[in-house]
Amino acid sequence: MMKFVVLALFVAGAYGCGQPTIAPVVSRVVGGDDISLQYNRQGEWRHTCGGTLISDQWVLTAAHCISSGREYSVAMGKHNLIETEQSAVFMGTSNIIVHEKWNPFFIRNDIALIKLESPVSSSDSIMAGCLPACC
Numbered sequence: 001m002m003k004f005v006v007l008a009l010f011v012a013g014a015y016g017c018g019q020p021t022i023a024p025v026v027s028r029v030v031g032g033d034d035i036s037l038q039y040n041r042q043g044e045w046r047h048t049c050g051g052t053l054i055s056d057q058w059v060l061t062a063a064h065c066i067s068s069g070r071e072y073s074v075a076m077g078k079h080n081l082i083e084t085e086q087s088a089v090f091m092g093t094s095n096i097i098v099h100e101k102w103n104p105f106f107i108r109n110d111i112a113l114i115k116l117e118s119p120v121s122s123s124d125s126i127m128a129g130c131l132p133a134c135c
Helices: 002-015
Strands: 035-041 044-050 058-061 072-076 089-098 112-116
Touching: 035 058, 072 112
Parallel strands: none
Antiparallel strands: 035 044, 035 072, 058 112, 072 089, 089 112
């Protein structure tokens, strides 16, 4: 577990985070912009979960959102799942890391990291969220 937390903090710390309007007391993941984790179902992309961009190439999401054998895409800067927004960026994934001790029965360690196939540029509609400080 510690390896996973260190990796997430390293990735986020190396790239910084978005600047929320009101600075939060950071004890949880905050800020960032709309992320839609989508899976391919018979040629159609379907929303399954949200996520938080934590660097230019990593997204933090819940482990329960990931199923082995599915093809995923990450939609960034989306505010409406029905309409296509000009600011939206769709990107495939190059790696998905589910917490090694994820337990669906007790809902423990419900965390996963998704590596995007290439870095994404920050914009008014796409920016990294802030992760809590460690310890």
